Amino acid sequence: MLSRPQVSDLLQQEIPSNEVIEKAKTPNLWNWDALLNKPQNQQQRQAWLILSLVANLGILGFFKYYNFFTESAANLLSFLGLPISLTTLNIILPAGISFYTFQTLSYSLDIYLGKLKPVRNFWDFSLFVTFFPQLVAGPIVRASTFLPQLLTPKSLNEVDFQGCLMLFFVGYFKKACISDNLSPLIEQYFTNPENYTFLSCWIAVISFVIQIYCDFSGYSDMAIASAGLLGYKLPLNFNFPYLSGNITELWQRWHITLYSWLRDYVYFPLMKKRPKAERTELFGYKNLLILMLLSGLWHGAAWHFVIWGGLNGIALIVHKQWLSRIAPYKGLLPLRKLLGIPLTMYWFCASAIFFRSNDLSSAIQVEKSFLFLTSLGSENLNIQVAWTFAPLIMLHWAAYKGWFADWWRKIPSWSFAVCFGVLVSAIFRLTAINPQPFVYFQF
Incomplete structure (x- = not known):
């Protein structure tokens, strides 16, 4: 097997800074995420962050935890002498939903915390969300780690x-x-x-x-x-x-x-x-x-x-x-x-x-x-x-x-x-x- 410290060095490459991202000349195809980055309106930033959290965690909660919390609530009420019939659903859990939910959350949170500038190219963001190698079982890739890598063209000569x-x-x-x-x-x-x-x-x-x-x-x-x-x-x-x-x-x-x-x-x-x-x-x-x-x-x-x-x-x-x-x-x-x-x-x-x-x-x-x-x-x-x-x-x-x-x-x-x-x-x-x-x- 490979030595893990050596393995981590295999794919090392310099990550551009946020200043590089900010200066990148890419088409501005969407602007809603930029609202998270506006310092002059804290309430608006918080509202957009809450919307992002509710949307991401709401989808995850429905697919993964709806039946769990429904059954747990029914069992608790029955234990307290208040039997109730709650309907569970036959939900098919999307593969890897926990992983890409956390990835997209990192994008909103990093923008809100000022660690990342909003990406100006919709296709770059789409590639970040759907990048297939780690999509269904990790590692969990943060936007601040992956998006800067899209700014530089890839060459076969650089691949180990x-x-x-x-x-x-x-x-x-x-x-x-x-x-x-x-x-x-x-x-x-x-x-x-x-x-x-x-x-x-x-x-x-x-x-x-x-x-x-x-x-x-x-x-x-x-x-x-x-x-x-x-x-x-x-x-x-x-x-x-x-x-x-x-x-x-x-x-x-x-x-x-x-x-x-x-x-x-x-x-x-x-x-x-x-x-x-x-x-x-x-x-x-x-x-x-x-x-x-x-x-x-x-x-x-x-x-x-x-x-x-x-x-x-x-x-x-x-x-x-x-x-x-x-x-x-x-x-x-x-x-x-x-x-x-x-x-x-x-x-x-x-x-x-x-x-x-x-x-x-x-x-x-x-x-x-x-x-x-x-x-x-x-x-x-x-x-x-x-x-x-x-x-x-x-x-x-x-x-x-x-x-x-x-x-x-x-x-x-x-x-x-x-x-x-x-x-x-x-x-x-x-x-x-x-x-x-x-x-x-x-x-």
């Missing part, structure tokens, strides 16, 4: 073909050879967890943690590589999160574009709502918990996703408290580093059960089996799959250390073509017989 092809190869390997091969075993367990032993529980949970990373980061790798072949740079979305030494570091390296989006557009504005003197530690923790609850809800319209987000929010708060208390004891630093990665992964696996389970009740069952080593049933999964964990971990570590990085740059083009052809031929033998849809297509 070998780097992009290798990055695409790595993403395909993660998805088609690792994630898709683990998918049937995971589905087998989580469909009927009550039939299996605690050993099967551990195998299924660890397999899922591997699957979700390979599936999602694999898509991101292929999206970044595809955009790079077209001459565009997309932001890094994963940076070896499973080698994090604590839960805070993990969430700084997992789905980077989502959590940086929530940080900049949700957490920071919530913190600024109070004067500096009133921004207490407790206030910050409350906003951090809100951030992670929203993250859980973003991932899926079900309470087990919300609980997953809340558990990770609590873990982040506990870690910050732990750091403040352990800071004076510098002699414990080596022990913290030694235990940090396995403890972080243990927590991530335990919380991931709520993410993967089909409903809340089965999630609680699996959680008990995982934490207390209790067998719900007597059946066992294919335990031989556990033998693949060690080489995958070693491969991941080697990629993190950069052992495979840049070798393709040190050989002639014809040698690269031969090596790449051999790798592609070999990888087809490992590709899953039954391809699976990307997990994040449902979000």
Whole structure:
């Protein structure tokens, strides 16, 4: 695999400043978004921003959350002794709606905050919204990152073909050879967890943690590589999160574009709502918990996703408290580093059960089996799959250390073509017989 820091350098290019955007001579095909940028009328700017938020979040809320909130309201009223019949709809969720909704929101918010000038060309904006490589499963691309790239013509001479092809190869390997091969075993367990032993529980949970990373980061790798072949740079979305030494570091390296989006557009504005003197530690923790609850809800319209987000929010708060208390004891630093990665992964696996389970009740069952080593049933999964964990971990570590990085740059083009052809031929033998849809297509 490629070293992630090296991969992030593959598609580096200078992003023009907002001044360049402002000076660009492009036809003024639309003007409504410029109203967000008029400093002389704050009320009008706020009205246009609210309209943009209502339109974007309203569409997302209807398609993704209408049935969830309707069913939740009906269950709550029934619990309170006020049974009511509410109609749910058979809504088809558009693929990737959460991703491109956040992308378009970034455009309005950046203009309102003065970080971006309104784009003057409707087709440039349309390309930003519909740019296909990352459209359905990320990374989430902000307007301030993508739109400036449209100001400069693209040349084939500037494209790092070998780097992009290798990055695409790595993403395909993660998805088609690792994630898709683990998918049937995971589905087998989580469909009927009550039939299996605690050993099967551990195998299924660890397999899922591997699957979700390979599936999602694999898509991101292929999206970044595809955009790079077209001459565009997309932001890094994963940076070896499973080698994090604590839960805070993990969430700084997992789905980077989502959590940086929530940080900049949700957490920071919530913190600024109070004067500096009133921004207490407790206030910050409350906003951090809100951030992670929203993250859980973003991932899926079900309470087990919300609980997953809340558990990770609590873990982040506990870690910050732990750091403040352990800071004076510098002699414990080596022990913290030694235990940090396995403890972080243990927590991530335990919380991931709520993410993967089909409903809340089965999630609680699996959680008990995982934490207390209790067998719900007597059946066992294919335990031989556990033998693949060690080489995958070693491969991941080697990629993190950069052992495979840049070798393709040190050989002639014809040698690269031969090596790449051999790798592609070999990888087809490992590709899953039954391809699976990307997990994040449902979000």
